[in-house]
Amino acid sequence: MAEAREHLSRFGLAKLSFIVPEEVKAAVAAEVLELVGAAGVRRDLRFASTGNTLRRMRNVRRDEVVRRSTVIPAIYHSEALLELLTEVAGEAVLPCPYEPEQYVITRLEESGDTHGWHWDDYAFALVWIIECPAVEHGGFVQCVPGTTWNKNDPQIHRAFLDGPTYSASFVPGDLYLMRTDTTLHRVYPITAGIRTIINMGYAATTDLERHISHETMDALWAESAPAAP
Numbered sequence: 266m267a268e269a270r271e272h273l274s275r276f277g278l279a280k281l282s283f284i285v286p287e288e289v290k291a292a293v294a295a296e297v298l299e300l301v302g303a304a305g306v307r308r309d310l311r312f313a314s315t316g317n318t319l320r321r322m323r324n325v326r327r328d329e330v331v332r333r334s335t336v337i338p339a340i341y342h343s344e345a346l347l348e349l350l351t352e353v354a355g356e357a358v359l360p361c362p363y364e365p366e367q368y369v370i371t372r373l374e375e376s377g378d379t380h381g382w383h384w385d386d387y388a389f390a391l392v393w394i395i396e397c398p399a400v401e402h403g404g405f406v407q408c409v410p411g412t413t414w415n416k417n418d419p420q421i422h423r424a425f426l427d428g429p430t431y432s433a434s435f436v437p438g439d440l441y442l443m444r445t446d447t448t449l450h451r452v453y454p455i456t457a458g459i460r461t462i463i464n465m466g467y468a469a470t471t472d473l474e475r476h477i478s479h480e481t482m483d484a485l486w487a488e489s490a491p492a493a494p
């Protein structure tokens with residue numbers, strides 16, 4: 266735990282695969298794979314607020330997850346999990362007050378699919394890696410810690426010049442925690458294979474006190490999923 270905490274503050278991200286038992290990972294993975302097949306929607310978008318970086322992916326929105334899932338919402342709100350995350354973060358990690366950002370499933374499945382450079386609206390993300398191609402096919406995470414998001418003028422290139430960019434690869438069964446509001450990050454475009462994750466977004470205490478706009482998320486999740494078969 267101490268090592269993870271140190272890693273998070275230094276690199277903006279920490280591998281946390283050990284904080285969840287294998288049975289829980291298996292239950293989450295089964296639900297995610299079921300949901301992405303039944304309710305996933307393709308997106309191909311760019312956002313001015315993140316310098317027009319690409320989002321090319323398949324997603325399942327939080328409300329679809331809630332409608333069709335039992336395990337994921339319970340785990341998201343688990344006191345035991347929140348306590349562990351709080352210990353790693355060194356400050357309170359809280360459920361996101363804006364429900365659409367609590368969790369989202371993302372699958373990269375076509376060559377060129379990517380979750381392009383961006384910051385998140387809330388302070389923390391716990392990402393569960395369900396499927397992931399080998400690193401030679403992309404799909405690894407890159408991040409620039411200690412950077413901040415000006416939504417009106419994101420200046421992504423300036424953020425790159427402000428500090429080192431780190432890269433981290435993961436395998437199915439891994440989890441990582443990221444400080445997403447002050448860490449510019451992306452998933453490197455894939456050229457083969459499939460990468461499926463669920464991202465659980467959490468707030469810091471300061472997020473509850475300031476006004477947060479949600480344009481990119483609202484646009485990302487604008488279209489609804491196809492009707493259930």
Ligand SMILES: O=C(O)CCC(=O)C(=O)O
Pocket residue numbers: 369371380385390392406450451452462464
């Ligand atoms: O897929 C990942 O590892 C990161 C996802 C992400 O950055 C996000 O959902 O905001």
Ligand SMILES: [Fe+2]
Pocket residue numbers: 383384385390445450
């Ligand atoms: Fe993100």
